[in-house]
Amino acid sequence: MTPREPVERLSVDAVADALRADILRGTIAVGEALRQETLAQRFGVSHIPVREALRQLAAEGLVSIRPNRGAVVASLSxxxxxxxxxxxxxxxxxxxxxxxxxxxxxxxxxxxxxxxxxxxxxxxxxxxxxxxxxxxxxxxxxxxxxxxxxxxxxxxxxxxxxxxxxxxxxxxxxxxxxxxxxxxxxxxxxxxxxxxxxxxxxxxxxxxxxxxxxxxxxxxxxxxx
Amino acid sequence: MTPREPVERLSVDAVADALRADILRGTIAVGEALRQETLAQRFGVSHIPVREALRQLAAEGLVSIRPNRGAVVASLSxxxxxxxxxxxxxxxxxxxxxxxxxxxxxxxxxxxxxxxxxxxxxxxxxxxxxxxxxxxxxxxxxxxxxxxxxxxxxxxxxxxxxxxxxxxxxxxxxxxxxxxxxxxxxxxxxxxxxxxxxxxxxxxxxxxxxxxxxxxxxxxxxxxx
DNA sequence: ACGGTGCATTTTGTATATGATGTGATCCAA
DNA sequence: TTGGATCACATCATATACAAAATGCACCGT
The missing domain is CATH 1.20.120.530 (GntR ligand-binding domain-like)
Structure with a gap:
């Protein structure tokens, strides 16, 4: 038996982790818009996991979601x-x-x-x-x-x-x-x-x-x- | 014309707030399963906002999400x-x-x-x-x-x-x-x-x-x- | 210039389908 | 009977397609 793949993680978590890494290392600039469709394509998923990942990151303070106006990389006063x-x-x-x-x-x-x-x-x-x-x-x-x-x-x-x-x-x-x-x-x-x-x-x-x-x-x- | 509804909030937030309130006052017991379909019907929304609300609450520590097994009201050791x-x-x-x-x-x-x-x-x-x-x-x-x-x-x-x-x-x-x-x-x-x-x-x-x-x-x- | 109009983009949400996964019941063999 | 394998079902996770609503912007006539 194959020793089973490294445990396929939830795609929400994969997206969240990748995005978090990008934000942390500044690959995505502060204030930059995070468009759902773009991210979905980039990670090869639909917009559903993307939305959840964004919400997750918002809870962590890395992203701010402005209702009906999308998410941006959070700024800090x-x-x-x-x-x-x-x-x-x-x-x-x-x-x-x-x-x-x-x-x-x-x-x-x-x-x-x-x-x-x-x-x-x-x-x-x-x-x-x-x-x-x-x-x-x-x-x-x-x-x-x-x-x-x-x-x-x-x-x-x-x-x-x-x-x-x-x-x-x-x-x-x-x-x-x-x-x-x-x-x-x-x-x-x-x-x-x-x-x-x-x-x-x-x-x-x-x-x-x-x-x-x-x-x-x-x-x-x-x-x- | 009509003085516009009291500011229609995002339904994700509405669900999250309602759920949070229920969890905080113990209406939903610790360890109880939070089934998406059930919650969706209860709040009259589809399961998508529900998932997002659950993730939000998980970030707040009120809910724990077990991959592929759904969410439960978080316990505390x-x-x-x-x-x-x-x-x-x-x-x-x-x-x-x-x-x-x-x-x-x-x-x-x-x-x-x-x-x-x-x-x-x-x-x-x-x-x-x-x-x-x-x-x-x-x-x-x-x-x-x-x-x-x-x-x-x-x-x-x-x-x-x-x-x-x-x-x-x-x-x-x-x-x-x-x-x-x-x-x-x-x-x-x-x-x-x-x-x-x-x-x-x-x-x-x-x-x-x-x-x-x-x-x-x-x-x-x-x-x- | 100026304020409104309408359109394009994007978000938000619904409906529905599909694969994956865990759960529990069932059945079979020892 | 007991233990374990199997299978059916419920639920989750995600995709796809689409509709509705909000926002921002370009356009337009004044």
Whole structure:
């Protein structure tokens, strides 16, 4: 017997995953219209799974659906970006507080590893990946899967803009510096310092992010949502 | 001519809202199957908007969709319930910290009001409403709309079970006590006390909730998800 | 210029058909 | 009787075709 195909997934999920990937890596620009017919053809499905996938992505905050006017890749106001990062900050610091006492040499090594890898790569995609690994390793031991996936979702809404940040400023350099500081304090088990540094890092990110978004929207008519 | 109907909403949203309401108030039991054809007839639409509504609710955590086996009202493991309340706790205490310095007599009065109303009503639905109003009033002045709506979503996943708690234990009495304590500290502007009491209140809730869920699932086969 | 008219595009929803999948009943053999 | 294989049926998942409604735009006459 053939060992059965890799489990044929639902086409809705396939479409949603493909679209999500495209949106996350900026292949489809912010504000760009997502026409059902076009997408259906592109993925070789009918418009039904496409509609469902769009709704799914809308629930994740990556797409906004304007009734009777179709879906577009969601934009993000500076305020929203700031708030998303605040939420992330709140959750992450709490997670780190839980995880820190459980952190062992393995965790330390893996965090250092991803930090190292992120430093060595020139590729933006890779950097984003390693960056996520670094952060999530810090609170892996907290054992709070839903909280982590929540942060993941928040991140997805922000990532496209971080990407811009990476190419347009010294963000990457500063982030690396801050990551090193965080890791150092983390290794020492210094909870207060880690939280403070992590908070500072995210605050810093939010500031720059808001600026980039503001500037990016400068030419556009408001209400892109 | 005719003053136009009250703004005909998208039927997907109408279905989603109606279903959400039913799920939240327990009209449809946990684990109950949501058959597309049945729902379509009930709401007088075809199965397409129904599918989309189900996906929406799945994203909100109220429904779980099992590929090729349909959707059921989502269950919640004790662990998940605990984690959801932890998230809520983390976010709420942070919000309160931000809101407390901005709280004025109006806020105090409205919080006291909803607390009062919740005390006077015998109706469970009303109690839930007033309870939400009480909590959300506390951090209204934080001006963090997304954070609040996030908490709202978390709450929706928990509410059905809190409802059980209300009918089966002295939870309501204890909650009222704790609410009074929280409000007292809040009025004094004592941040540390408010956060500590609020945290205790939610921890307390989570303990009882986990117990009720455990007990409720006792007879059921595991994996209701 | 200006405001309305009508058309094309697109979304939204219905109806219906078809294949796939899971469920449960049935039947057969040990 | 019990266990397992089989089959029929219900339901899901998706496709196709089509109709209705909303939106945006080009066109037109003033």
């Amino acid at each position: 500076p305020d929203e970006a700031t708030e998303l990062l605040e939420i992330r900050c709140t959750l992450e610091t709490q997670l780190v507080r839980w995880a820190l006492p459980q952190a062992d040499a393995d965790i330390h090594a893996r965090a250092a590893d991803s930090l190292d890898l992120s430093e060595r790569t020139a590729d933006v995609d890779r950097w984003m990946e390693h960056n996520w690994t670094f952060h999530s390793t810090l609170y892996e031991r907290a054992g709070r899967p839903r909280m982590v996936s929540m942060i993941r979702t928040l991140n997805n809404q922000i990532d496209r803009f971080i990407r811009v940040l990476l190419s347009r400023s010294d963000y990457r350099y500063r982030a690396q510096e801050e990551h090193h500081a965080i890791l150092a304090a983390y290794r020492l088990g210094n909870e207060v310092a880690v939280c403070s540094l992590l908070g500072q890092h995210l605050l810093d990110t939010s500031k720059q992010l808001a600026a980039v978004i503001e500037q990016g929207n400068a030419g556009l008519p408001p209400g892109g949502r | 004790p662990d998940e319930a605990t984690e959801l309340l932890e998230i809520r706790c983390t976010l709420e205490t942070q919000l309160v910290r931000w809101a407390l310095p901005q709280a004025d007599a109006d806020i105090h009065a409205r919080a006291a009001d909803s607390l009062d109303l919740s005390e006077r009503t015998a109706d469970v639905d009303r109690w839930m409403e007033h309870n939400w109003t009480f909590h959300s009033t506390l951090y209204e002045r934080a001006g963090r709309p997304r954070m609040v709506s996030m908490i709202r979503t978390l709450n929706n996943q928990i509410d059905r079970f809190i409802r059980v708690l209300l009918s089966r234990s002295d939870y309501r009495y204890r909650a009222q006590e704790e609410h009074h304590a929280i409000l007292a500290a809040y009025r004094l502007g004592n941040e540390v006390a408010v956060c500590s009491l609020l945290g205790q209140h939610l921890l307390d809730t989570s303990k009882q909730l986990a117990a009720v869920i455990e007990q409720g699932n006792a007879g059921l086969p595991p994996g209701g998800r």
